[in-house]
Amino acid sequence: MTEIHGEVAPGWESVAEAFTANFERQPDPAMAVLGGGDEVGAAVAIHHRGELVADLWGGLADRRTGRPYERDTLQLVFSSTKGITAICANLLVQRGQLDLDARVADYWPEFAQAGKADIPVRWILCHRAGLPWIDTEMTLEQALDWDTVIEAIERATPVWEPGGQHGYHATTFGWLVGEVIRRVDGRSVGQFVRDEIAEPLGLDLWLGLPEHLHHRVAPLEVLEWPDDPATAALIDEFIGPASDLGKALYAPGGAFSEQQLHSFNLPAVWSAEIPAANAICDARSLSKMYAACVGEVAGADGTPVRLLDEDTVAAAAAAQTEGVDTIILGLDMQYGLGFNLPGPMLKLGGPRSFGHYGMGGSVGFADIDAELSFGYVMNKMFLGLSGDPRSQTLIDATYACLR
Numbered sequence: 111m112t113e114i115h116g117e118v119a120p121g122w123e124s125v126a127e128a129f130t131a132n133f134e135r136q137p138d139p140a141m142a143v144l145g146g147g148d149e150v151g152a153a154v155a156i157h158h159r160g161e162l163v164a165d166l167w168g169g170l171a172d173r174r175t176g177r178p179y180e181r182d183t184l185q186l187v188f189s190s191t192k193g194i195t196a197i198c199a200n201l202l203v204q205r206g207q208l209d210l211d212a213r214v215a216d217y218w219p220e221f222a223q224a225g226k227a228d229i230p231v232r233w234i235l236c237h238r239a240g241l242p243w244i245d246t247e248m249t250l251e252q253a254l255d256w257d258t259v260i261e262a263i264e265r266a267t268p269v270w271e272p273g274g275q276h277g278y279h280a281t282t283f284g285w286l287v288g289e290v291i292r293r294v295d296g297r298s299v300g301q302f303v304r305d306e307i308a309e310p311l312g313l314d315l316w317l318g319l320p321e322h323l324h325h326r327v328a329p330l331e332v333l334e335w336p337d338d339p340a341t342a343a344l345i346d347e348f349i350g351p352a353s354d355l356g357k358a359l360y361a362p363g364g365a366f367s368e369q370q371l372h373s374f375n376l377p378a379v380w381s382a383e384i385p386a387a388n389a390i391c392d393a394r395s396l397s398k399m400y401a402a403c404v405g406e407v408a409g410a411d412g413t414p415v416r417l418l419d420e421d422t423v424a425a426a427a428a429a430q431t432e433g434v435d436t437i438i439l440g441l442d443m444q445y446g447l448g449f450n451l452p453g454p455m456l457k458l459g460g461p462r463s464f465g466h467y468g469m470g471g472s473v474g475f476a477d478i479d480a481e482l483s484f485g486y487v488m489n490k491m492f493l494g495l496s497g498d499p500r501s502q503t504l505i506d507a508t509y510a511c512l513r
Contacts, residue, residue: 196448
């Protein structure tokens with residue numbers, strides 16, 4: 111039986127029970143292609159009305175060595191990163207430094223090339239810019255160099271007419287929004303996160319992890335494609351490097367396709383800034399960041415901190431898209447200003463919840479009406495972009511505590 115560490119406040123015991131159950135659940139052979147269903151190492155944290163009411167972790171950080179998942183274990187969270195980047199952009203909007211309806215090219219003149227001159231900032235935040243991938247081929251080394259990627263985006267032609275529909279910008283979202291942040295503020299997204307979010311709140315959250323912290327990262331257990339040729343072919347058609355989803359996931363220029371998701375276990379990737387996909391944090395920090403978007407929390411020095419005011423967070427959580435993403439995902443996924451919103455295919459919390467899931471299972475979100483925030487991180491990946499039975503079990507248990 112897996113030993114679970116941490117604590118929950120009175121009234122939140124069902125979260126601990128659900129977290130424990132995730133580790134005790136036996137792998138489902140029917141789910142083997144999707145990742146099995148068992149837990150290896152994970153953490154969950156919940157804040158309610160600014161207070162930490164659940165903080166749990168357990169299992170193994172590295173099954174190969176037997177290293178335990180500890181309180182200070184760090185985890186790469188894939189697209190849960192987008193929520194962090196979106197908070198940075200919305201902070202600039204709140205301060206009057208960034209106009210959502212101004213053209214991207216007003217802040218980033220070189221972006222105006224190849225039919226992109228009139229794309230507003232709002233569209234890059236809600237996946238309507240038509241730039242889900244870059245046709246220019248790139249090596250991994252090139253993809254980790256910020257300026258190389260930005261120059262390729264500047265030359266890129268939209269895949270569809272910008273603004274007409276939405277399609278998931280799985281990796282390009284980060285460079286698009288990140289470069290606007292850099293042009294407006296002068297700091298890289300990673301530095302902005304440290305200065306404006308992580309340090310004021312006392313978070314263990316990084317976009318560009320320093321080398322001296324690499325030893326704390328739990329490596330991802332990446333899903334391997336099955337040996338069965340028919341099943342492998344079906345998966346390749348859906349998510350392979352030649353598919354539209356694959357081109358979006360492995361952008362820029364297919365840089366991540368050769369090693370696929372294994373590249374995200376490379377220290378060079380941990381240290382880079384990929385503002386759509388490589389934030390590294392713990393569940394406690396992910397939850398506290400979102401808690402500071404819907405209310406005050408104690409900052410690093412004990413003074414109250416709130417990141418987004420009521421008007422800003424309401425606008426950020428308002429729908430900016432409608433209908434099915436017919437181009438990339440083929441799913442009814444809806445977006446606010448950089449955030450996943452609840453809908454038919456995606457369950458977060460209440461109707462005014464917002465946040466972001468990460469490939470493999472991680473998720474961070476806040477619920478405005480419930481004054482609640484949630485963070486879940488794990489090292490065993492499940493094939494999916496919008497959670498899995500583990501996170502859903504934990505979210506259901508969380509809301510049961512509010513009834």
